[in-house]
Amino acid sequence: MNTGTMQTVGGPLASGPNPADIAVDEKGARLYVAGGDSDTVAVIDTKTRQPARSPITVKSKLRDLTPGPDGALYAIGSTSYAVINTKAETTRPTPVDVPAGSRIAASDGKKLFILGGDDNQGTAGTDDVVRIVDLGKHQVVGSLTDDLGVAVELVxxxxxxxxxxxxxxxxxxxxxxxxxxxVIGKIELKS
Structure with missing residues (x-):
């Protein structure tokens, strides 16, 4: 879509089955598409709208792509995350295990905040879990389990x-x- 005119400028992009999330690199030259069913991230040239390279394999059912500093792109899967170097033409990310149920994430560059379900509650539980991963150590260093109202976005x-x-x-x-x-508060929204 052209955001100035709100008009479609091209047809669908070949990104693979069941796209789960998208991200754009710092320069706006590459579009990254997480394949929810393929365990791959498609890399598309934003000018030509064609694949820029072979898809990047990430061995986890992908749910989210989270930009990080210095060209890092965190590919969040249901049981692991991997760091994709968007500045390199060839990248082979190594998965780092996280507890099952991970859905979305955000990063401040030093830590990765991963939101998922409560492993102890199973599918019937209502609690969400926010895990804090130290990116230098690749370890969970803190967590919060609470009813966050079925959280859908984390910033x-x-x-x-x-x-x-x-x-x-x-x-x-x-x-x-x-x-x-x-949890320290709530921002009330008026409709």
């Missing part, structure tokens, strides 16, 4: 001090302190 403030969570079943935006982490 981290530029200074890494706050997380903001939107959800299906609670009004407003939840505010979390990244230390701990813990």
């Amino acid at each position: 981290v403030s530029p200074d890494g001090q706050r997380m903001y969570v939107s959800n299906f079943y609670q009004d407003g935006i939840l505010v979390l302190d990244t230390v701990g982490p813990k």
Whole structure:
């Protein structure tokens, strides 16, 4: 879509089956498409709208793509994440295991905040889990289990001090302190 005219400028892109998420590199030259059923990330040239290279294999059912600093792109799967170097033409990301049920993530460059379900609750549970991964150590260093209203989006403030969570079943935006982490408030939205 041309965002100035709101008109379609081309047909569908060949990105693979069941695209789960998309991201654009820092220069706007490459579009990355997570294949939810293929365990691959398609790389598309934004000018030609054609594949720029072979898909990048990531061995986890992909759910989310999260941009990071210095050309890093975090490919979040249901049981692992991998770091794709968007500045390299050839990249072979190594998966790092995380607890099952991971869905979406956000990063401040030093930590990766991964949101998923509560492993102890199973499919009947209502609690969400936010796990904090130290990107230098590739280890979970903190977590929060709480009813976040079936969280659907997670954003981290530029200074890494706050997380903001939107959800299906609670009004407003939840505010979390990244230390701990813990819920510290809510931004009420007026309709």
